[in-house]
Amino acid sequence: MRSAERTRIMWAATGRRLCRPRPVVKERSPTARAVLQHAGSRHDADHEPLVMCRRLERKNSGGRSGGVRAGSPADGRGAVGGAALKRAGRRGDLAAKAAPIQAALRTEHLIRPAVVNAAYAASIRALIAVLSTLNEQVAALHKEVEAHFGQHPAAEIIASQPGLGPILGARVLAEFGDDPKRYASAKARKNYADTSPITRASGKKKVVAARFVHNDRLIDALIAQVATAIRVSPGARAYYDKQRARDAGYNAALRQVANRLVGILHGCVKTGTLYDEATAWSHHAESLAA
Known part of the structure; x- marks a missing residue:
């Protein structure tokens, strides 16, 4: 029962719930739209929306919707550098993968009104909270399964x-x-x-x-x-x-x-x-x- 429930929660976390932030992020930021085009493999494309959600959640939603400041999470020395991609489980030429993402994040894009940015930011924060809760429950059930599986005769x-x-x-x-x-x-x-x-x-x-x-x-x-x-x-x-x-x-x-x-x-x-x-x-x- 615990194993089946863990599977259902994982499928919810990695299926519809993970796909929902993608259109929101793409509407929220032209920068994010450009970054998602460089997601690359299916594995990257599946996980990039959550990365962008967290990045946009931290980003100031008051004025700019494009461009980055040096040393920020979106800068080449930040969250989209080769080391960060490696920590996220990416494979292959990480420097080549990071370069177009960095270039997209450094590009200036059209500006949205502050009230619109605030609304999109609220939606993204809500989606992140749902995904974070699902991840926590998956980890909790993971421990439960590990603790009880060994007790079975088979x-x-x-x-x-x-x-x-x-x-x-x-x-x-x-x-x-x-x-x-x-x-x-x-x-x-x-x-x-x-x-x-x-x-x-x-x-x-x-x-x-x-x-x-x-x-x-x-x-x-x-x-x-x-x-x-x-x-x-x-x-x-x-x-x-x-x-x-x-x-x-x-x-x-x-x-x-x-x-x-x-x-x-x-x-x-x-x-x-x-x-x-x-x-x-x-x-x-x-x-x-x-």
Whole structure:
């Protein structure tokens, strides 16, 4: 229950709530509009509105809507410098990413009336307060999940799987359920997880497609597991590379690895054994060697 509630709050914090400040910020400040154009990757674009909200909240709303003063948070030595981007989790050429943002913030733009600036500033402060509260509750539930997950009888088996820790493992356990007899076979568990494809055949025509009806929270957790597993598990990585070599797309390859990991998890839960890298991928390693 705690894990599911934490997931719902996280999706609220990173979904609609985080997207709402973006149009407000873009209306509030032409400077912000120019900065958001240089957000770059999807990851940057998702998080830049909150950064701009906080910056505009601190900014004096009385007269200017563009330009910066030296040493201010918007200056190159402030919040949008390369070091700040690195702390925010940005990757790649941070200096190149920071340069257009700094140039946009140093540019003079049209001025809005003080009363309009004050109204937009109030809206932004309210949105920041909502997001900050959601973040606090996510952190509180995070601690609750970590404190109670280890008490479950299957916690050790779940945590032994590649890519699963106390938080993601709790999500997977909660969505699958803890009844060891709930799934008659590994195929049944895979079907519930939506990792196994649907095959439709008619005459000489055969179509393989992903399942449309599924548990959103479970498949989200499993794909997140795979994203880590292919970095820490040689077997998962080799299986992922094999799917890509067959011209499978990125998402399709991740789903195939997730399908295999669900099967491995089912076997571990059924037999009460911990994950073993050699055992889990032995037959795949043999096929690759052949």
